[in-house]
Amino acid sequence: MTSEAIKLFVEDARAVPIEVGAKRLGLKFPGKRFEHAQPCPNCGGTDTFAFNTKKNVWNCRAGGVGGHDSIGMAAHCEDLDLHRREKFLAACSIVLDRSIPEEAEREAGEEREARRKRLDERRQQNEAESEARATSQAEYREKERNKARGIYRPLAPLRTSSLPFGRFYLGRRCAGFPDDTWLRVGSEVTYWHGQHERGAPIALYSGPAMVAPFISPDLQLIGCHITWIDLDRAPKFRPLLFGLTKEGAAAGLVPWEFGDRPPSAEDIAAGLYEQLGTKKMRGSKKGGLIPIAGHPEARRWVGGEGVENGVAFGEWEGWRDDSFYFAAGDLGNLSGPAEASSRFAHPTLKKPDAKGVLRPVMIAGSKPKVDQAPDDAMWVGDQVDELVLLADGDSERVMTAAAMARARARHARPGRLIPIVWPQAGSDFSKMAAEADTGT
Structure with a gap:
């Protein structure tokens, strides 16, 4: 060949x-x-x-x-x-x-030359398309960042706002809230989902929400994290929202609207409707992190996946003055990608392959990808000498443990302490804080 x-x-x-x-x-x-x-x-x-x-x-x-x-x-x-x-x-x-x-x-000589010519043309085309995509993505990213700034900046700080639902939400989920201005609240934050026939986005819902910023190493606002709130829906205190799937639209069903009765369990199981997440990110999370309390200049940082876990842990240790409390957008944002060679088989979980044979689920390992970019995960200040990483105990244990070990390896520096703190098995810090606060 x-x-x-x-x-x-x-x-x-x-x-x-x-x-x-x-x-x-x-x-x-x-x-x-x-x-x-x-x-x-x-x-x-x-x-x-x-x-x-x-x-x-x-x-x-x-x-x-x-x-x-x-x-x-x-x-x-x-x-x-x-x-x-x-x-x-x-x-x-x-x-x-x-x-x-x-x-x-x-191949004959003429066929070989023709293939070489097509190869050169394909390479040039791929390079041009790659450059065009990069430009388009940069423009799209900046447009999304501006939308995130437009959502976050007009809102009032959660701790001083006349709107109390943000404080009530964190009080019920985390047994308290930080005395800081990073987290903000809005009374009518729009939840966009789906699009009309002409391509315009649909405003599915508008209501109370807590909005947190994503910040870059130069402390610029690059995105926001939105949590919609419904204080009447314990234990998560978030609204119940549904979307019509492509399968549902093909079956002639109409989009679900807020205020309608929830779709039947049968329709959801059939994939005609789906329950929507009530947390969204706008702008960029790439390379960023969510500040909760304190300042990034601190030498001690504390955080993990989820704003609520960071708040609960901060409440538990009394919001230390020497610490900066943060959250990652998700586990990948915290730990970054894994080196392919470090993947390993889950000790118990299996899944059927194309032939129906059960095979072990493969897990991303604890070794960070060698050639990853600096913004493939959240940033950590060079001055930090203690980075306390908060694990999530109600996620799949093996996958989470590998990701937390990868985060520690990625963020390791000479002289930097990186303890990993785990909640009770099957729980998380916000759930533990809520149960302790109510005595359950």
Whole structure:
């Protein structure tokens, strides 16, 4: 097989958009617009895997991996090691939906020259498209950041606002709230979901919300994290929202509107409607973090996944003056991607492969990816000499433990202490704080 044939085969695969690759992998398109969350075909879970057809990206929170091309997505979904040539070519074959060129293939001189010419053209086309995507993504990212600033900046600080629901929410979830101005509240924050026939977004709901900023290392606002609040819905105190899926629309059902009765359990089980998350991020979380209390100049940092856990732990230790309390947007934001070679089989969890044979679920390991970018995870100030990482005890234990170990390895520096603090098994710090506050 000529090297040009294989190189052209690979370049063709690199040109396959995420949307096309997802269809050839048999992934679902449950979202109404560009973002499509679902269980990871490799790691399992409920909504741990997602791909975005506008940004041309994919991400697996459970596996701690993601990327910008269909080859990597196919390799993750099909559990193929990209470091092995035959597995890499198998991933290319999947996204191209054609066979790998035969090893015994021979070409005449004219055919070889024609292939070389097409290879050069494909490379140039891929480079041009990559540059165009980068420009488009940068423009889209800045547009989203401006939207996040527009949401966050007009709002009042949670601790001093005349709107008490933010303090009530954290009081009930975390047994208190910080005496700081990072967290803010709004009475009518819009929840956008789906789009009209002409493509305009739909305002599904508008109501009380707590809004936290994402900040970059230069303390610039790059995004926001929104938590909608309903104090009548214990124990999470968040509203109940539903969206119509593509399958539901195809069946002739109408979109759910706030105030309607919840869809039946049968319709949800059939995938006609879906319960929507009541937390959203706008702008960028990439490389950022959520400040809760204190200042990033502190030498001691305390935080983990979730604003509520950070608040609960801060309340428990009395909001130390020498500490900066923060939250990561999610576990991947905290730990960053894993080195592929560190993946390991879960000791108990199994999933059926394409032939129905049960095989161990593969878990992203504790070793950080070698060539990752600085903003592939949250930033930590160089002056920090103690970084207390808060684990989540009600998430899958093995995957969480590997991610927390990876976060410690990623953020390690000479002389820096990085203890990992775990809540009670099957719980988290906010749940523990609420139970202690109510005496349950």
